[in-house]
Amino acid sequence: MSTENAAAVNFSELVNKNKQTLARLRESPRLLLHRRDGEDLVLTTAARAEQDQTVVSAATRMLAAMARREPGSMELLLDILPDAFPWVHFLPEADVHAFALELVDTMRAADSVANSAATAQLLISWQHTAEAHSDPELLSALTRDHDADHGRVSDPREAG
Known part of the structure; x- marks a missing residue:
């Protein structure tokens, strides 16, 4: 899956500011979640x-x-x-x-x-x-x- 159209945020933003971070899924089809201690994740809607x-x-x-x-x-x-x-x-x-x-x-x-x-x-x-x-x-x-x-x-x- 390509992440070139994904908005990128740090995983901690999802944890600390979950409503604002999840609201970005309205603007972008995917969120690329950068993690310090692991592989990056991609979040999208079902x-x-x-x-x-x-x-x-x-x-x-x-x-x-x-x-x-x-x-x-x-x-x-x-x-x-x-x-x-x-x-x-x-x-x-x-x-x-x-x-x-x-x-x-x-x-x-x-x-x-x-x-x-x-x-x-x-x-x-x-x-x-x-x-x-x-x-x-x-x-x-x-x-x-x-x-x-x-x-x-x-x-x-x-x-x-």
């Missing part, structure tokens, strides 16, 4: 969260249906991926195709359980793969055949 989920779900279902039914839709998806994700330029062609299929399938599955974490992780993983392909030295180190056995690896929980 209606706004439901609207966001409805839009994401609709877009997901349309993309999945188009990818499955329309002749040439996979080619269109492959054609537009670099516009949406410029880093796919570094992926081998077969990986771009695999990414497209996996993205549609994962989005559809994630939508069915109303949890986008798997889709976010998929995007991060494929972007890291593209980053590895963008660096010839790194790609060589990662794909080199490592025949040497460096022995037993100790359990880190046993380290003192």
Whole structure:
């Protein structure tokens, strides 16, 4: 979820001036709550969260249906991926195709359980793969055949 349209306040403002802070939700769709001792939080209304989920779900279902039914839709998806994700330029062609299929399938599955974490992780993983392909030295180190056995690896929980 993007927080660029969110009003930002410190979490303590919500605690100390809750009515004034919550009133800001009328002006902004979300409040970004900065916390000193933890990850920032995003506060929104239940209606706004439901609207966001409805839009994401609709877009997901349309993309999945188009990818499955329309002749040439996979080619269109492959054609537009670099516009949406410029880093796919570094992926081998077969990986771009695999990414497209996996993205549609994962989005559809994630939508069915109303949890986008798997889709976010998929995007991060494929972007890291593209980053590895963008660096010839790194790609060589990662794909080199490592025949040497460096022995037993100790359990880190046993380290003192």
